[in-house]
Amino acid sequence: MLNFDFKNPTKxxxxxxxxxxxxxxxxxxxxxxxxxxxxxxxxNGIYEQVKxxxxxxxxxEFGGIPANPEYQVLxxxxxxxxxxxxxxxxxxxxxxxxxxxxxxxxxxxxxxEDPWEILKKPIRTFVGMPFGCVLTLPATGSEMxxxxxxxxxxxxxxxxxxxxxxxxxxxxxxPEVIQSIxxxxxxxxxxxxxxxxxxxxxxxxxxxxxxxxxAESILQTLIEVGPKVIENPSDxxxxxxxxxxxxxxxxxxxQKGVPTDWAVHAIGHELTALFGIDHARTLAIIGPNHYQYxxxxxxxxxxxxxxxxxxxxxxSVEEKAQAGIDKTKSFYTQLNVSYKLSDYTADYNGVATTxxxxxxxxxxxxxxxxxxITPKDVEKxxxxxx
Amino acid sequence: MLNFDFKNPTKxxxxxxxxxxxxxxxxxxxxxxxxxxxxxxxxNGIYEQVKxxxxxxxxxEFGGIPANPEYQVLxxxxxxxxxxxxxxxxxxxxxxxxxxxxxxxxxxxxxxEDPWEILKKPIRTFVGMPFGCVLTLPATGSEMxxxxxxxxxxxxxxxxxxxxxxxxxxxxxxPEVIQSIxxxxxxxxxxxxxxxxxxxxxxxxxxxxxxxxxAESILQTLIEVGPKVIENPSDxxxxxxxxxxxxxxxxxxxQKGVPTDWAVHAIGHELTALFGIDHARTLAIIGPNHYQYxxxxxxxxxxxxxxxxxxxxxxSVEEKAQAGIDKTKSFYTQLNVSYKLSDYTADYNGVATTxxxxxxxxxxxxxxxxxxITPKDVEKxxxxxx
Numbered sequence: 001m002l003n004f005d006f007k008n009p010t011k012x013x014x015x016x017x018x019x020x021x022x023x024x025x026x027x028x029x030x031x032x033x034x035x036x037x038x039x040x041x042x043x044n045g046i047y048e049q050v051k052x053x054x055x056x057x058x059x060x061e062f063g064g065i066p067a068n069p070e071y072q073v074l075x076x077x078x079x080x081x082x083x084x085x086x087x088x089x090x091x092x093x094x095x096x097x098x099x100x101x102x103x104x105x106x107x108x109x110x111x112x113e114d115p116w117e118i119l120k121k122p123i124r125t126f127v128g129m130p131f132g133c134v135l136t137l138p139a140t141g142s143e144m145x146x147x148x149x150x151x152x153x154x155x156x157x158x159x160x161x162x163x164x165x166x167x168x169x170x171x172x173x174x175p176e177v178i179q180s181i182x183x184x185x186x187x188x189x190x191x192x193x194x195x196x197x198x199x200x201x202x203x204x205x206x207x208x209x210x211x212x213x214x215a216e217s218i219l220q221t222l223i224e225v226g227p228k229v230i231e232n233p234s235d236x237x238x239x240x241x242x243x244x245x246x247x248x249x250x251x252x253x254x255q256k257g258v259p260t261d262w263a264v265h266a267i268g269h270e271l272t273a274l275f276g277i278d279h280a281r282t283l284a285i286i287g288p289n290h291y292q293y294x295x296x297x298x299x300x301x302x303x304x305x306x307x308x309x310x311x312x313x314x315x316s317v318e319e320k321a322q323a324g325i326d327k328t329k330s331f332y333t334q335l336n337v338s339y340k341l342s343d344y345t346a347d348y349n350g351v352a353t354t355x356x357x358x359x360x361x362x363x364x365x366x367x368x369x370x371x372x373i374t375p376k377d378v379e380k381x382x383x384x385x386x
Numbered sequence: 387m388l389n390f391d392f393k394n395p396t397k398x399x400x401x402x403x404x405x406x407x408x409x410x411x412x413x414x415x416x417x418x419x420x421x422x423x424x425x426x427x428x429x430n431g432i433y434e435q436v437k438x439x440x441x442x443x444x445x446x447e448f449g450g451i452p453a454n455p456e457y458q459v460l461x462x463x464x465x466x467x468x469x470x471x472x473x474x475x476x477x478x479x480x481x482x483x484x485x486x487x488x489x490x491x492x493x494x495x496x497x498x499e500d501p502w503e504i505l506k507k508p509i510r511t512f513v514g515m516p517f518g519c520v521l522t523l524p525a526t527g528s529e530m531x532x533x534x535x536x537x538x539x540x541x542x543x544x545x546x547x548x549x550x551x552x553x554x555x556x557x558x559x560x561p562e563v564i565q566s567i568x569x570x571x572x573x574x575x576x577x578x579x580x581x582x583x584x585x586x587x588x589x590x591x592x593x594x595x596x597x598x599x600x601a602e603s604i605l606q607t608l609i610e611v612g613p614k615v616i617e618n619p620s621d622x623x624x625x626x627x628x629x630x631x632x633x634x635x636x637x638x639x640x641q642k643g644v645p646t647d648w649a650v651h652a653i654g655h656e657l658t659a660l661f662g663i664d665h666a667r668t669l670a671i672i673g674p675n676h677y678q679y680x681x682x683x684x685x686x687x688x689x690x691x692x693x694x695x696x697x698x699x700x701x702s703v704e705e706k707a708q709a710g711i712d713k714t715k716s717f718y719t720q721l722n723v724s725y726k727l728s729d730y731t732a733d734y735n736g737v738a739t740t741x742x743x744x745x746x747x748x749x750x751x752x753x754x755x756x757x758x759i760t761p762k763d764v765e766k767x768x769x770x771x772x
Binding site: 248 | 394396596602622
């Protein structure tokens with residue numbers, strides 16, 4: 001096991017009807033900026049519930065934060081924070097709204113001239129404006145971690161930021177919200193959380209038995225409840241386990257003491273940038289090919305995954321490892337998520353080279369848990385995904 | 387899954403050589419009270435390491451906190467905190483030293499006349515004097531939770547206390563400390579952590595798939611590494627997984643959203659009070675008989691435990707459940723921990739009735755996840771343990 005630090009001070013408030021406690025979690029004298037996305041919360045009743053819970057507070061609203069939260073949009077919210085003397089931020093949404101709120105939490109107290117520096121330099125945030133979340137879309141884990149990814153259209157950049165000041169003060173997770181989520185987003189959420197775990201698990205053995213088993217626990221639970229959630233989003237047991245699994249997949253716990261990969265995310269982001277493919281689906285496209293391409297380096301963990309998560313007890317290490325990859329693909333298919341790039345675009349010819357060149361031009365640091373995956377390797381991995 | 391709140395702000399600093407960061411975790415102007423137990427830290431080098439790390443701080447010392455931290459001893463430390471104007475507490479030890487420090491954290495800021503009220507009423511602690519821990523004995527999980535149990539000899543009381551103000555600011559966990567722990571205490575630590583999990587897991591199915599799997603992960607890891615730790619305490623992979631498993635067994639995570647039992651602890655405490663039997667060993671004595679006595683209510687979870695933790699795939703629910711109990715006993719035997727009361731005392735005749743009467747006289751609330759275990763039931767459970 002590698003040395004690690006772990007601290008996660010976010011308060012999770014989980015379950016049916018938990019919106020009722022929202023007013024108790026916010027300082028009584030707070031002036032709140034309520035942040036949300038494209039307006040789905042106005043259709044599913046969440047907006048009304050939040051407004052009612054906040055009836056004793058002074059509340060300003062800012063809607064319209066897009067998927068892949070856009071810097072220029074967030075700057076408008078930042079102006080409101082300053083002109084209205086906001087003291088507390090409340091994100092009501094999924095990962096994009098929460099990530100955007102984290103940027104605002106940092107930028108609101110940033111003393112430099114240009115808040116883009118927080119992302120560009122980057123600057124770690126040790127103290128941000130306090131904020132809370134009402135999670136309406138389980139997937140990213142942003143509700144219980146201190147990281148965010150912000151997109152800037154004018155410079156075609158998508159950059160990460162974070163720091164110990166960016167944990168939500170609280171996050172309210174009511175699994176009943178899942179009933180109102182479009183099925184495509186549920187499919188994406190399951191695949192996203194599944195891949196968050198794989199990035200922290202399909203590496204090489206590092207003597208971290210407990211972390212491995214926790215990772216396997218999340219994968220097994222997603223396999224168990226994912227199809228049930230798709231089938232019947234009103235199945236509360238399935239919905240609650242799905243929601244809690246998404247949070248636990250990326251709240252820092254399972255990455256502590258182990259090597260982590262994250263190459264699948266890095267390559268997947270390029271597919272989103274070039275084709276606008278949903279983030280989770282880019283992970284389904286790249287993941288299995290990344291494991292196939294790096295089979296030798298990852299085969300011990302792939303075999304362990306096949307054994308413990310998929311119950312494959314027969315065969316050599318190599319046979320089990322291969323079965324692990326194959327089972328992963330079947331799971332994506334079961335969730336109606338294609339792992340073939342050609343199912344998303346007809347325009348894929350030459351894209352492997354394009355991506356390799358984009359990464360190369362960016363002076364990209366080598367990726368993967370062994371820091372040895374070059375743009376040339378990425379080219380081959382993307383080619384395998386056609 | 388039941389509704390729950392979860393917040394755990396303790397910073398864990400885990401691994402070899404982590405004592406070096408200790409000075410960075412304490413405010414520079416702190417006046418520290420260094421608290422420890424019977425002096426083992428002066429034999430294994432930990433005391434020297436701590437003193438060296440704190441060389442730039444003003445430090446007062448208080449040693450001699452006994453196992454089952456005694457109220458009268460702690461009152462002497464409380465006098466020192468007040469007379470020396472201490473601002474930060476540092477617990478260097480196992481669960482007893484840390485629990486004692488939690489009492490002092492609360493009592494130091496308590497404004498009532500009699501600090502025993504904190505335990506007797508009890509009073510929840512929302513703000514305590516800040517404190518950190520250097521863990522020298524993995525077992526209780528106190529290093530990452532906000533609870534404590536304090537003993538008072540003159541009134542023969544053993545009472546619990548807690549509150550959100552009693553999480554350690556940080557806890558340093560260096561698995562290399564395990565090399566210097568007597569084997570009996572390692573055996574106790576494994577059984578203690580194992581039973582912490584069982585109390586939160588062997589209840590009834592509650593639709594909490596992820597929490598169940600996390601509980602099973604800790605049990606499987608303790609089964610895997612426990613005997614290795616006993617065999618060779620210098621096996622770092624085993625020691626580190628043992629240490630992290632003990633912390634995760636009682637830091638709140640696996641109890642969220644599920645029913646919990648804790649009857650085994652309640653009955654076990656009586657055996658410690660009457661015979662001075664090590665706490666962990668009382669859990670080994672009572673646990674299997676408690677499960678046998680409450681077989682009908684617990685058989686579904688016992689069978690799940692047998693299947694997933696012990697790999698028992700054949701048989702009816704009842705047969706698997708029985709195998710789960712039997713495997714538990716074999717595990718304790720493998721760890722040189724007897725589950726028979728008669729192996730600890732020849733003086734056990736009539737003790738079941740004594741314990742039932744003690745509990746009855748105390749106006750004891752019915753225990754167990756179904757709150758239906760009476761003193762009469764306890765009498766039968768204890769009789770089964772002879």
